[in-house]
Amino acid sequence: MSRYIEKAIRGDQSAFTFLLDRYWNEVFAFMLKRTENETDAEDITIETFSKAFDKIVAYNPEFQFNTWLIAIAKNVHIDQIRKRKRALFLDINDENDGLAYDVADPAPSPEDKLITEQNLSSLLHCIKQLKPHYQEVIQLRYFQELSYQEIADTLGEPLSNIKVKLLRAKKLLAEIIENKRK
Numbered sequence: 599m600s601r602y603i604e605k606a607i608r609g610d611q612s613a614f615t616f617l618l619d620r621y622w623n624e625v626f627a628f629m630l631k632r633t634e635n636e637t638d639a640e641d642i643t644i645e646t647f648s649k650a651f652d653k654i655v656a657y658n659p660e661f662q663f664n665t666w667l668i669a670i671a672k673n674v675h676i677d678q679i680r681k682r683k684r685a686l687f688l689d690i691n692d693e694n695d696g697l698a699y700d701v702a703d704p705a706p707s708p709e710d711k712l713i714t715e716q717n718l719s720s721l722l723h724c725i726k727q728l729k730p731h732y733q734e735v736i737q738l739r740y741f742q743e744l745s746y747q748e749i750a751d752t753l754g755e756p757l758s759n760i761k762v763k764l765l766r767a768k769k770l771l772a773e774i775i776e777n778k779r780k
Contacts, residue, residue: 646671732767
């Protein structure tokens with residue numbers, strides 16, 4: 599196992615795929631027990647592998663790799679719970695402001711439409727900077743709203759490859775967007 603971890607540290611894509619395949623079910627099952635929600639468990643598992651692969655050079659081989667992944671998953675889950683609590687707190691505080699929202703026209707204003715179109719145009723420009731295979735998975739997942747399995751079937755690739763591609767595509771897209779802001 600350490601051989602694959604060493605390869606992953608050097609950036610070997612096949613090692614990342616092997617590690618994802620090897621540990622995906624274990625991390626997902628663990629999170630499914632904790633969250634009792636498949637969507638949340640999958641989101642947390644994806645984020646866990648994304649963080650683990652980003653920080654794989656920090657992995658300490660004195661510990662089991664799956665233990666390290668589970669620790670990351672627990673932290674991701676705790677962060678998710680905190681975000682939800684903050685959102686709930688804001689919703690509770692805004693309860694009295696509900697009357698003002700009932701008066702406002704829910705349709706987007708021309709300015710809102712323009713901003714949305716500009717943001718979408720900017721996002722599409724950023725997506726076009728990705729390699730074609732990353733553009734394709736982003737397109738299928740977020741614009742055509744296909745599931746991971748549907749994307750795998752469409753592209754004729756293993757599900758684990760699609761998960762890794764989406765993780766990497768989102769990470770690279772976030773970097774492009776961040777660099778554009780600077």
